[in-house]
Structure formats: structure tokens, C-alpha cells
Amino acid sequence: MTTDSVSEDVRTLAGRYRVGRLLGRGGMSDVHEGTDIRLRRRVAVKLLRPELATDPAFRTRFRQEAQAAAKMTHPTIVRVYDAGEDTVLDDEGYERQQPFIVMEYVDGRLLKDILKDGALSPERATEIAKGVLTALEFSHRAGVIHRDIKPGNIMVTESGQVKVMDFGIARAISDSAATVAQTSAILGTAQYFSPEQARGESIDVRTDLYSMGVVLYEMLAGRPPFRGDTPVAVAYQHVSEAPTPPSSHRSGISPAYDAVVLHALAKDRDDRFQTAGEFRQDLEAAAAGELPRKREKVRTDTVSTLFGVNPALNSDDAAVRQIRAESDDRMRRVQSRPPAAWIWLGIVFAIVMVGALGIWLINLQAPNLAFAPNSVAVPDVVGQSYDEAAAELEQLGLSPERRTEPSDTVEQNQVVRVEPGVGVNVETGQTVNVYVSLGSDPVTVPPVAGLGEQQAIDALTAAGLAYEVEPTFSPTVGAGTVITSTPAGNNVTTRGDVVRLQVSNGQVELGNYVDQDLAAAQAALVALQFSPRLDPDWSCAGNIVTAQSLEPGPQPQRSEITLTYCADR
Numbered sequence: 001m002t003t004d005s006v007s008e009d010v011r012t013l014a015g016r017y018r019v020g021r022l023l024g025r026g027g028m029s030d031v032h033e034g035t036d037i038r039l040r041r042r043v044a045v046k047l048l049r050p051e052l053a054t055d056p057a058f059r060t061r062f063r064q065e066a067q068a069a070a071k072m073t074h075p076t077i078v079r080v081y082d083a084g085e086d087t088v089l090d091d092e093g094y095e096r097q098q099p100f101i102v103m104e105y106v107d108g109r110l111l112k113d114i115l116k117d118g119a120l121s122p123e124r125a126t127e128i129a130k131g132v133l134t135a136l137e138f139s140h141r142a143g144v145i146h147r148d149i150k151p152g153n154i155m156v157t158e159s160g161q162v163k164v165m166d167f168g169i170a171r172a173i174s175d176s177a178a179t180v181a182q183t184s185a186i187l188g189t190a191q192y193f194s195p196e197q198a199r200g201e202s203i204d205v206r207t208d209l210y211s212m213g214v215v216l217y218e219m220l221a222g223r224p225p226f227r228g229d230t231p232v233a234v235a236y237q238h239v240s241e242a243p244t245p246p247s248s249h250r251s252g253i254s255p256a257y258d259a260v261v262l263h264a265l266a267k268d269r270d271d272r273f274q275t276a277g278e279f280r281q282d283l284e285a286a287a288a289g290e291l292p293r294k295r296e297k298v299r300t301d302t303v304s305t306l307f308g309v310n311p312a313l314n315s316d317d318a319a320v321r322q323i324r325a326e327s328d329d330r331m332r333r334v335q336s337r338p339p340a341a342w343i344w345l346g347i348v349f350a351i352v353m354v355g356a357l358g359i360w361l362i363n364l365q366a367p368n369l370a371f372a373p374n375s376v377a378v379p380d381v382v383g384q385s386y387d388e389a390a391a392e393l394e395q396l397g398l399s400p401e402r403r404t405e406p407s408d409t410v411e412q413n414q415v416v417r418v419e420p421g422v423g424v425n426v427e428t429g430q431t432v433n434v435y436v437s438l439g440s441d442p443v444t445v446p447p448v449a450g451l452g453e454q455q456a457i458d459a460l461t462a463a464g465l466a467y468e469v470e471p472t473f474s475p476t477v478g479a480g481t482v483i484t485s486t487p488a489g490n491n492v493t494t495r496g497d498v499v500r501l502q503v504s505n506g507q508v509e510l511g512n513y514v515d516q517d518l519a520a521a522q523a524a525l526v527a528l529q530f531s532p533r534l535d536p537d538w539s540c541a542g543n544i545v546t547a548q549s550l551e552p553g554p555q556p557q558r559s560e561i562t563l564t565y566c567a568d569r
Helices: 056-070 109-114 124-139 169-175 180-187 204-220 231-240 257-262 277-289 302-307 317-323 340-364 385-395 453-462 518-527
Strands: 010-013 017-025 027-036 041-048 080-089 097-104 108-110 155-156 162-164 375-378 398-406 415-419 425-427 431-437 442-443 466-472 482-486 493-496 498-504 507-510 530-540 544-549 553-556 558-567
Touching: 010 080, 041 231, 056 097, 056 544, 097 302, 108 109, 109 155, 109 204, 124 162, 180 231, 204 257, 204 277, 257 277, 317 507, 375 398, 385 415, 385 431, 398 466, 398 493, 442 482, 453 466, 453 482, 518 530, 518 558
Parallel strands: 398 431, 466 498, 530 558
Antiparallel strands: 010 017, 017 027, 027 041, 041 097, 080 097, 108 155, 155 162, 375 425, 415 431, 442 493, 482 498, 507 553, 544 558
């Protein structure tokens, strides 16, 4: 816990929990050191902020989710012992309800406080990430999505053990009938939002894995992948901008770690790791100096396929029932001897193993067959044009990616080097960076982001560069202002090269929020800087949006929109 302690009057909650010094303060709650008087043990007591405790529906949901989290017992998860609410007096002497959660006391530091000291070594970052992924694997199998993985919810003990906090509690916020103030609280963790959370879409286990990718990025690079002046600006980058590799901010990070992090941060959840176990396997491979293996992209309902029930649905009880099904409910085997099909299968398996052994023995006698069929050595393409080099790499099943750098020894537009280097044995399908010479007279792209369109064009023309303008949607950048350029400012390129300018068209691409949860729709609209107004419909229940005043598609920035929703409870 953090050591930001203050002295205050000792009080007792529910006649049982004595609340002591303040340990830490978050966006939605304060955490105090406490004592369970009945069991005489040290605990941590989380007290919900007063502004979030005024909604009875939220308090009920908060208590239910905390009780659900209490069912999860695992060494990497901070235990929740109890939850409830008590009547207390506020500063003005009025009675109010104080929701609280009693948790396991952990003697350690929050990861967010550890990161204030700077980036971690890849080895330490790997150990912490593996602990979090182990916790997520357990919770996902129990049908619980965390939804708020961030350094402020990860504890590291003095012995190095990882403990993840707040399982189920973040879900209570997002699933409740959120007010605008509550939506702001949600956006407080936008630094670690997944693209689907920022867009207000449904989530699944891969949402947690994206957030874990952001945390791993920050541990390795010493900074998160996206920064902005407001949570809205950061959420927009999660949706629309590709992250740079962690190694671009800090030396000593291997390409294997870059690959793992960028895989976790894929915008399309089908392109990410599908399970916490996959993530941990590739991370362990990166720690051993091995590049992660290429996986086929699968477009399925991953959660249902792996766990039999979708944790994104509010039915973690069903998942737990399925996991804990009694053996009496399963079919019993009554056959006394193996069926003929299994005997034949065993014979076929033995034949295959003998054949594989023969092939292995042959390979021992044939040095020219030393490499596995799915690997290839990077060819020597130095001195060729990029097109020639790319064609040769593609013939070998590799994926070339053009990079540029100045060179005093290699002529302009010829290959200077490749990465991984010439002769390195890599898996087919791997990306090979091909560095092309800019010659000895490179041009630095002027930084034009934030300038007006004409100002940017004048700056590029003065630098001897050509340009293309691409009108782009943006919720934050005014019409006619440059959002970004490709190549970006301060990058080196060749005189006469084309720089593509993304210029705001003053519009936002509005989604369709009908049939979505009200809280999720509000969060998505606030992220787009719309001003949502609410029109309750008392003829139905469930906090589901039934209509929106603006049609989906292009709409002017900062428009007002009215959401009609089922309000009867």
C-alpha cells in the first residue's frame, strides 16, 4: 500500500471493523488500514467516495459484485472478506450511508508507486506481468472480467509476490445506472482502456489482456503507450492510433518483447492474445530470448469456446456452477474394456511416432536439412533496391517492412541493412525490417501536428517535401487543423518525399447506441466529447437505450444528443 498516511479519528464500521490510518487514495475510494475486532486480524478497509454512494442502485450493485469477488480464492488475488454499508455522519452532521469493502491486508507497494521510480528491467517486468496474468487466467475461468487492470490495482509484496485487487468492483461501476459524474470516474482509467471500452462496446476476457498489455508497456518503457491532456484524448488514441514499440523509448528491450507487447495492444480483439495463458507463454518465450510463435487468427466467441459461458454476460454464477459441477452430474463410463476405435487409434499413433523417429534420424545425417520446415534464414539483400529485397523476402515467406535511415556509404534507395540480421534463422511469416538509405542529404520532417492545414503545407514545402491531405474524423481537434503526419515530425526522410497530413474535418463518426447499456453509451459519447442528455422511459426497465436523437454516421463535433432509455426499476 502507499505510505500517504494521515491521522484521523478512529471509527468502527458495522460494529466490527476499526478504521485506522489512510493507506492510499484512488479515483473512487479511499483505502485505510483496519482491524477486524472479532477475528483480531489486520485488514484493509476500502471506503467508497461520498459522491458515488448517493445512488442506491449503485450501492446495491457494488455490494453484490464485492460479494462475488469474495468467492475467488487464489494466491495472486487480494481476498475480499466482507462488504456492506454503515450509517455515518458527514462533515455537516447529516447521516449518510457509507459503503465499504474489507480486504486482505497486503504489506507491499502499488505498482503505480514502483513505476514512479522509473522503468523496470525486462526480467522484473516479466515476473510481475506473469503474476497478473495468472490471476486473470483464474478469474476468467470463474467467469469474472476485471475491467480495470492498471498499476493502481496491482500490489507487489516485499518478497516479490503479485496481488491483483478490485476484481468485480470495476464491473459494479460500469454496470450500474451511471450518472455523468460516474462516467467521469470511469474515464479516470482511460490510460489503460481497451478500444472496445472507449467505444462503449461489449467486452470479454481480451479486454483485460489489452489493459495488461498497456501495463507491460509502461513497465518496460517507463511510460504508457499513449499520452494526452485529457482522458478523452487518450481514449481516442487507443481507438485510432498505433502504438510505437517500447524499444523506441528505452534501449535494451528486445524485438521479442516488442512483439509480445504490440500483439497484446492490437485494436481488433481477434488479433490479440485470446487467453491469459497464451499471453504468459509468449512472455516467457520473450524472456528466454525467443520470438513468439505465430498464431492463426481465429474469429470465434473465444470466451464461450474456452469456458463454456460468456463472462461478458452478467452470469458469473453460471460459470462457477459449471466449473464446480458435481461428478455425479457427469456421464459415467460403464464399458469395462477399451473400445476397438481406441485400440486402432493407439496403433496409428505408434506408427506415426516410429515415422517421426525415422525422419529425425535421417536429419541427423543431413546437415543441409538442419532447419525446421517452418523456418528460414534471412537472405543477404544489402545493396539491392527495396522492391528487389521485398520480392526476395516474400518468396521465402517473410514479411518485409520498409524503414529508412541516412547513410554516407550506401547510395540512396538501396538497402543498408535488415533486422533480424543476414543469416539469422527466423520463422516463416515473421516481419523483417528493411532499412533503405536516404543518402547523405536527408531532410527532417517539420513537426506540423496542431498547425492549420495551410501552415503545415507551407512548412513542408519550405523543407522540400511534397504533401497529401487526408480529411479525418476527430472528436477533439478543430476543423482544418492537422491531427498527425506520416512520417511524423522530426523523422528523417528524403527531399521530395510525400508527407501525408491527416486534417480534422470537424466531424465525429457517431455510433449506434440503441439496445446498449446506458452507462456504456454515456461513456462512449463523453469520449467523443458529445453532450448526452437523458430522456427516461418509465414504461420499460433495464437501463437500456431505446432511441437516440442523432443518426449514426458523421456528425458535427460536440453535438448535443438525447438518449431515451428504459428507466423503470
